[in-house]
Amino acid sequence: MKLVLNKRFFSFDALVLLFVVLFAIGMVCSKFLLSISMLSWLLTCLLHGDFSTYFKRIKNNLGFLIILLFYAIHLLSMLWTQDLDSGWDGIRVRTTLLLIPMLFTISFSPKGRNIILINHIVIASVAFIALLNLGHYYFLTRNFQALDIRQLSWFGSHIRFGVLASFSVAIAYFNFSKKNLSPLLFWIFVAFITYYTLFSQVFSAYLALAIVGICIVYARMALKGWTKYFWIFLAVTLISFGTFLTLLLNPNHAECGEFKNFELANKEWNARSEMPLGGLDKKNQPLQSTTERYMCSKSIEVNETNIRKLSATDIQNIENGFADEYQANNGFFSRISEIKYQLYEAKNPNGHSLLQRIEYWKTATFIVSNHFFAGVGIGDIDQTFGYAYEERHSPLSKEYQARSHNMFLTTWIGTGLVGITLFVLLFIVGFYQSVKRRSWLLFVFMLVSLLTMFFEDSLETQAGVSFFAFYYSFLLLGNVRIIQWSLKNN
Structure with a gap:
């Protein structure tokens, strides 16, 4: 029996929009909002009860079908998992990757004004939380309580918020290009988020902001018909930045000494x-x-x-x-200083993020080589890493031993060749559709997600999986093909 709703105030589409907005805000700052909005959205769809339409939309949506298979292979891997508690916890986190795309597929009909509204809310939420983070961190610094830059993020994952903040610059540019955000507000927002990102010392956020910046330059040049000059600009930029980085990382002093007495x-x-x-x-x-x-x-x-x-x-x-x-x-220079020390003076990788990551990747590739086809099962990833660190005689002490910090390697280890193939297919479909639809924002999102996942286990946390699930769905899986995401003003 379908849910009867007041069409003016409580229409199905209006409720869906409300839940999308709440989820978007929760993605920025609140796990509670993430959960309550997702569950309320699911309940509303069940009560609405238009199951024949739901099934038709799911059946015709290739992107969601791949996500469904990707989730299914994780469930299937529980058959060869020994640590069932860890396995079900991994399934719990990844359930967001199934539910959000499904809800977008069956119920979200994108309309221009609603898309702009959601974008504005994300931009405002990111700016507000970033401002609160800086104020809180300044307070900690004044009271000599700021011992780790990760304390900058007051409401959740330091890394995930940094990546979201960087990507929000692309969202702001899209609204700006549609003349729905004033030039003054756009440039203030860009300057503020750039400052916040550089201050945050999050490498993935640096990478995301660089990708967004390059894509914005391409968009501006394309609008003026200067596409062929973009590649010259890109080459000059990469060479200049590479030279600058090389000079920064070059040791400018002899190896540090030590106290003799x-x-x-x-x-x-x-x-x-x-x-x-x-x-x-x-x-x-x-x-x-x-x-x-x-x-x-x-x-x-x-x-x-x-x-x-x-x-x-x-x-x-x-x-x-x-x-x-x-x-x-x-x-930024704090991060450079730390990298220089790790490259030239650190005696072992313990406590040094760059050297630890290299050790993580070596261990992960070792595991993949031993479990190439089936993986170890989603619940046994941590346990298998522990055994591998011992078998390889890793210099990492127990407290610093962790997963690969590479979502592709983690997926391969957990679900084997089928899992990694489906995961790669998600990106192939996303990039293909971004080009087919001339969807600049979808392309930027796919590129940011692809490159940052080489350095983070993005789908292993609620914040990371929510970000990916939301924008993959919002930009790709809504039940109307979003041609209007092109930067052209129609």
Whole structure:
């Protein structure tokens, strides 16, 4: 029996739009909103009860059918999973990847004004939360409580919000190109999100923002008929940035030394700080090593008496675990400084994100080579990584051993050759449809998702899977083909 609704205030389409808006806001800042909006949307569709139409739309939607098979292979992998608790938890997280595309497919009819409205809400939500994050982090910094840049994200995953914030620049550009966002507001938003992204130190967000920026340049050139010049621009940009990055990462000093006389160094240090030099800083790193690295970063010769040259702020930074001034101030150059240390001076990968990732990828490819066809099952991924780290005699200690931080490798390990094939097909369909429909925003989303998933297990968290499921569905799977996503003003 179909749900009877007041057509003016409680029409089915109006309720669906409400749930889409709530889910979009939840994607920015609230797991509760994600859950309640998705479940309410599902219940409304069930009560609406137009099952013959639902089935027809699902049957004719290739993108959703691939998602359905992708979800099914994860369920099937439970047959050869030993850790059922972990397996069902993985299924629970991935259920969003099934439900949101299904709900969009059966019930969302995109209309121009609603699309713009949803975009505006996402843009406003991202700007508001980013502003709150910066204010909160500033408060922590003033009270010497900001020990890790991940504290910047107040409401959820630091990485996922960073990627969403970067992608929101593309959303803002789309609205701007449709003359639904003023040039002033657009450029203020771009400047603010660029600052926030550089400050955040999230590599995936840097990558996403770079992709969005390049795609915006292409769109502007295409509108003016300058497409052939874009490739020259891209080549010059990549060469210039590569040269700039090479110069930044080039070691500009000799290898850092160390204190020769610990007793004398400890005496000098104790005159400046109450924390023992032989202990740990507030990030649980060896304080002596942090002190030596900090002095080296300031081009102060690492010897015992030169501890006197450190200012009170320097001492505070060292106690908080910052190995140089850039780290204490955060931002892009802080990230560069950390990478330089990892490349040239780190003795082992523990506690160093870049070196850890390399070790993750080596271990993941080792697992894939041993479980090429069937994978290990979605529930046994963590357990298999643990065994592989031991078998490879990995230098990573237990606390730093983790999954691959590469969604393609994680999918292959969990679901085997069939799973990774279906996952790749999702991207092939997305890119194909973006070109076929001349959908600039869909193309940007697919490119951002593809490249960031090489560095993150994006579908392993509620925030990550919600972002992918929402925009894959919103831009691709609505029950009307969205030709109007082209940047042309119709």
